[in-house]
Amino acid sequence: MKCQQCEKPATFHITELTEPTGPVMVHLCEEHARTYLSQENSDSPTNALAGMLAKQLKLEQTADQLAKLDKKTCPVCGITFAEFRQAGRLGCAYDYVCFEDDLGALLLSIHGSKTHKGKRPARGTGSPDRQHKLIQLRREMHEAVTAEQYERAGELRDTIQDIENGGDLPGAPPSPDAAPDSDSDPNSGST
Amino acid sequence: MKLDELAGKCGEWLLGTGPESDIVISSRVRLARNLAEFPFIRKANDSERTQISQLVHAKMDSIKSWPDLLYVDIQSLDEVDRQFLVERQLMSREMAEAKGDRAVAIDPNERFSIMVNEEDHLRLQVMCSGLDLQTAWERIDKLDDELGEKLTYAFHDTLGFLTACPTNVGTGMRVSVMMHLPALVITREIEKVFRSLQKINVAVRGLYGEGSQFMGDFYQISNQITLGRTEAELVTTVNEVVPRIIEYERRAREFLVNESEQDLHDDVSRAYGILCTAKKISSEETLHYLSKVRMGVNLGLIRSIEIETINKLFVQTQPAHLQKLRGQHLSVADRNIERASYLQSHLGPNSKSDADN
Ligand SMILES: [Zn+2]
Ligand SMILES: [Zn+2]
Numbered sequence: 351m352k353c354q355q356c357e358k359p360a361t362f363h364i365t366e367l368t369e370p371t372g373p374v375m376v377h378l379c380e381e382h383a384r385t386y387l388s389q390e391n392s393d394s395p396t397n398a399l400a401g402m403l404a405k406q407l408k409l410e411q412t413a414d415q416l417a418k419l420d421k422k423t424c425p426v427c428g429i430t431f432a433e434f435r436q437a438g439r440l441g442c443a444y445d446y447v448c449f450e451d452d453l454g455a456l457l458l459s460i461h462g463s464k465t466h467k468g469k470r471p472a473r474g475t476g477s478p479d480r481q482h483k484l485i486q487l488r489r490e491m492h493e494a495v496t497a498e499q500y501e502r503a504g505e506l507r508d509t510i511q512d513i514e515n516g517g518d519l520p521g522a523p524p525s526p527d528a529a530p531d532s533d534s535d536p537n538s539g540s541t
Numbered sequence: 542m543k544l545d546e547l548a549g550k551c552g553e554w555l556l557g558t559g560p561e562s563d564i565v566i567s568s569r570v571r572l573a574r575n576l577a578e579f580p581f582i583r584k585a586n587d588s589e590r591t592q593i594s595q596l597v598h599a600k601m602d603s604i605k606s607w608p609d610l611l612y613v614d615i616q617s618l619d620e621v622d623r624q625f626l627v628e629r630q631l632m633s634r635e636m637a638e639a640k641g642d643r644a645v646a647i648d649p650n651e652r653f654s655i656m657v658n659e660e661d662h663l664r665l666q667v668m669c670s671g672l673d674l675q676t677a678w679e680r681i682d683k684l685d686d687e688l689g690e691k692l693t694y695a696f697h698d699t700l701g702f703l704t705a706c707p708t709n710v711g712t713g714m715r716v717s718v719m720m721h722l723p724a725l726v727i728t729r730e731i732e733k734v735f736r737s738l739q740k741i742n743v744a745v746r747g748l749y750g751e752g753s754q755f756m757g758d759f760y761q762i763s764n765q766i767t768l769g770r771t772e773a774e775l776v777t778t779v780n781e782v783v784p785r786i787i788e789y790e791r792r793a794r795e796f797l798v799n800e801s802e803q804d805l806h807d808d809v810s811r812a813y814g815i816l817c818t819a820k821k822i823s824s825e826e827t828l829h830y831l832s833k834v835r836m837g838v839n840l841g842l843i844r845s846i847e848i849e850t851i852n853k854l855f856v857q858t859q860p861a862h863l864q865k866l867r868g869q870h871l872s873v874a875d876r877n878i879e880r881a882s883y884l885q886s887h888l889g890p891n892s893k894s895d896a897d898n
Contacts, residue, residue, distance in 0.1 A: 429584055
């Protein structure tokens with residue numbers, strides 16, 4: 351059996367008795383087990399996060415589902431769910447849309463909530479699609495410049511400026527599956 | 542304004558003038574923000590990091606209410622300067638040790654600093670002296686608005702501000718208070734106090750944050766949750782718990798004075814004596830004894846020193862500060878000698894003459 355947080359074999363099998371849903375087994379390599387076991391005394395949010403992820407995932411998924419989830423990749427930044435689990439850090443804002451369901455449960459166990467109640471930014475950020483298209487276009491523009499394709503770079507720059515000024519999105523959203531557009535707002539750019 | 546000029550000065554937050562400043566050193570509010578049109582740092586390439594840094598720098602320069610902002614390129618700094626900024630609490634240790642294009646923007650009065658390309662694209666922080674989270678929050682809210690008018694932040698309609706780590710998402714806000722709790726440590730009540738705090742979602746850390754030992758009896762109290770509550774509610778969470786800890790600490794000090802004043806006075810006086818007379822001293826030892834002396838001053842057992850002096854010594858006796866003040870690189874052994882002489886020249890009645898040889 352593999353460690354729930356990395357590719358190494360799991361040598362520690364910890365049974366959690368404190369979960370309200372009943373006992374939960376957590377399977378970890380030595381290194382991750384040490385992190386996991388020290389989390390109660392630790393104040394590092396990263397360690398706590400790793401532990402919570404391990405619990406969360408085991409609670410809801412079978413090994414097959416876990417393996418599948420680990421291969422899930424963000425189309426914008428290329429991070430896999432496995433990489434996120436190991437690093438505890440996401441690769442781009444689109445990950446919150448792309449890994450929505452899996453992160454949702456995690457957010458709930460960290461914060462006890464999934465709904466922001468605080469302030470909102472002065473500038474409207476627009477729909478997630480709009481933001482993520484910008485990330486991709488900027489990358490392509492940089493690649494074009496590096497490849498000395500200046501005409502292409504110029505076109506891309508115009509498109510970026512268009513989007514930034516509230517123009518329509520070219521092409522389809524970057525998501526491979528799911529259509530995470532429940533909150534897309536065509537009036538982006540407004541406050 | 543240059544970095545070197547900061548060394549001899551003292552940030553407002555160290556003055557020891559704010560509310561409850563016998564026990565609360567400083568109040569800090571931090572906001573994590575990311576730019577909508579770039580990947581997070583973990584997946585940003587070198588060119589993107591540079592673009593982020595340049596964009597942020599240009600936008601900051603265009604904010605008229607932020608004159609004289611010091612924009613420090615961390616890559617071009619030497620080891621001592623990096624550590625200096627960490628000791629000064631203007632940037633994180635992670636930031637000092639990281640690689641790639643990154644910067645810290647510093648207000649000349651050290652009221653705020655903004656880390657660029659740390660774990661998130663932007664980490665804004667505001668520090669105030671004593672227990673004054675409300676002021677810290679109001680200031681950072683304004684800074685965030687001013688910057689937010691120039692930059693487009695990654696924001697999700699229901700999840701709020703998006704951050705590299707899911708533990709920060711929502712408000713992106715960490716509210717923290719640095720407390721000096723020597724009596725709770727001596728009476729061994731500190732564990733009990735902290736255990737009761739865990740139930741209300743408040744985290745406790747040692748002075749130098751993650752991974753380090755609790756040194757010098759300093760503890761940082763902060764909110765754990767960032768999502769699902771308003772910023773004002775998060776401030777309230779910490780604001781409600783701090784007075785209770787202050788109360789515990791005051792009671793423990795009272796207990797020590799009543800039950801064992803002689804022991805306490807002896808302990809404090811010895812600490813003071815060592816700081817005034819040692820010929821070489823490490824930074825751990827200094828922290829340990831300064832903590833005792835600080836409590837002694839607050840309890841009226843030592844009357845010749847100001848709290849502000851002790852607060853400054855905590856910062857200025859650290860390795861990078863000593864080297865910047867002296868204007869040269871020093872080995873560990875030389876630093877221990879320099880530290881002892883620095884302490885002597887700032888503590889005690891006839892200290893100046895002692896420091897001559
Ligand atoms: Zn592992
Ligand atoms: Zn991504």
